[in-house]
Amino acid sequence: MNKPSPAVLLAASFAFIIVQLDVTIVNVALPEIGRELGASVSALQWVVDAYTLGFAVFLLSAGVLGDRFGARWVFLAGFALFTLASLACAMAPGALALNLARAVQGVGAALLVPSSLAILNAAYAHDRAQLAKAIAWWTAAGGVSIAAGPVLGGLLMSFAGWRSIFWVNIPICVLGFWLTLRVVPALRGKDPARSFDVVGQALAVIALTAFIGAVIEFNALGIGSALVQGALLVALAAAVLFVRSQRRSAAPMLPLGLFHDVGFSGAVLFGVLVNFAYYGVIFVLSFYLQKVRGFSVMHAGLVFLPLTGTFIFSNIASGRMQARLGSRTPMIVGGLIGASGYALLGILGVANDSTFLEMLPGLALIPAGMGLAVPAMTTSILSAVDRNQAGTASAVLNTARQVGGAMGVAIFGAMHDIRLALAISTALLLLGALLAWRCIKHPLPSKGASLCRT
Structure with missing residues (x-):
């Protein structure tokens, strides 16, 4: 069999680059967006969370579409949708239009990520070692874009304003779309008869949007607000109906049986805690640096660099540690390192006269722990x-992590207290390390049972 063209890997990597880039590039732009559009902090929270929620709630269904229509078709649709949404973001006349466009961007991201992995899996199916290397390069491309996001955002805004952070997506998307048409072969759906869970998808959107909306508006309106109380009731009702629909569905978008394995549930909760802390801290740190410390947008972007830039090195160390010790140890050690990073940033890095060198240990340790x-x-x-549930399990994990990130932005953004956010993040990462210790199997368990004790 012919060796796949490197251009296939490049096309798949373009997708992950833009998806990850839009996670971090927007954060340094939020204060300027707020000034130009007259947006409140709650509206700016939606700039981040609309994208995250759009990504999260459609991620599971995107896998279904790939199975039904083929990964290449869904991949191209994702590029097209992300391009149009980026154009709408760049031209948004107000905060509401921007947030709606960001939600559509998130849906485009949900179409791109699982289909890009499916394309790589098909292209390198004959050689699992080459597939592992391709996925490593794909992951590294995303890691580089996360690291570059704040700096690139600061650079673009210094010369062209906040709208340029969305214009930059368009040539990347167009190039990725063209390259996919040229080099990625047509892929038939693995299960053309697989049905789309319309009811489950609608209930998931309602439940998550109502809950995150209630948390975001809580700070401005208070718990006594009829809007906040109504949104919480809607979220609860939709969540109950969602669980009920998934239990009754012959082809659920979220197979609840996966959560019967305590190791699976513990790892998913670990991912929620990690993203809750990281996304939430990035959001409040951007405002702290620019509004409290008075940093320029470029200066703030450079401060963010160590917070996003050490992932690649710890990712490599994690692979080596897993090969020798299994998954449990790097999860515990990574959780402890991340917790120490948040603690050090809270103790040394957010005083009114803190220097960059005092911020650096915390900023570097947080992604180092996450990368492990x-x-x-x-x-x-x-x-x-x-093995036949691996794709669904991965989608469940990524969905849960995105939801955790959205909750972190909503809750930390409502608190307006970076020291409290860092203290909570320290506690969450310590809890994550404890979860890993109790719930994840040893590399060589004596009886194959999970260590999670209930």
């Missing part, structure tokens, strides 16, 4: 399920 823990968490998820 997250690959091991993903491996533990995949090892907890049958």
Whole structure:
């Protein structure tokens, strides 16, 4: 069989680059967006959370579409949708239009990520070692874009304003779309008869949007507000109906049976805690640096660099540690390192006269810990399920992580207290390390049972 063209890997990597880039590039732009559009903090929280929620709630269904219509078709649709949504973001006349466009961007991201992995899986199916290398390069491309996001955002805004952070997506998307048409072969759907869970999808959107909306508006309106109370009731009712629909569905978008394995449930909760802390802290740190410390947008972007830039090195170390010790140890060690990073940033890095060198230990340790823990968490998820459920399990994990990130932005953004946010993040990462210790199997368990004790 012919060796796949490197251009296939490049096309798949373009997708992950833009998806990850839009996670971090927007954060440094939020204060300027707020000034130009007259947007409140709650509206700016939606700039981040609309994208995250659109990504989260459609991620599971995107896999279904890929199985039904073929990964290449869904991949191209994702590029097209992300391009149009980026154009709408760049031209948004107000905060509401921007947030709606960001939600559509998130849906485009949900179409791109699972289909890009499916394309790589098909292209390198004959050689699992080459597939592992391709996925490593794909992951590294996303890691580089996360690291570059704040700096690139600061650079673009220094010369062209906040709208340029969305214009930059368009040539990347167009190039990725063109390259996919040229080099990615047509892929038939693995299960053309698989049905789309319309009811489950609608209930998931309602439940998550109502809950995150209630949390975001809580700070401005208070718990006594009829809007906040009504949104919480809607979220609860939709969540109950969603669980009920998934239990009754012959082809559920979220197979609840996966959560019967305590190792799987523990790893998913670990991912929620990690993203809750990280996304929430990035949001409040951007405002702290620019509004409290008075940093320029470029200066703030450079401060963010160590917070996003050490993932690649710890990712490599995680793979080596897993090969020797299994998934449990890097998850525990990564959780502890991340917790120490948040603690040090809170103690040394957010005083009114803190220098960059005083911020640096905390900023570097946070992604170092995450980089150790997250690959091991993903491996533990995949090892907890049958091979034919690996794709669904991965989608569940990524959905849960995105929801955790959206909750972190909503809750930390409502608190307006970076020290409290960092203290909570320290506690969450310590809880994550404890979860890993109790719930994840040893590399060589004596009886194959999970160590999670209930």
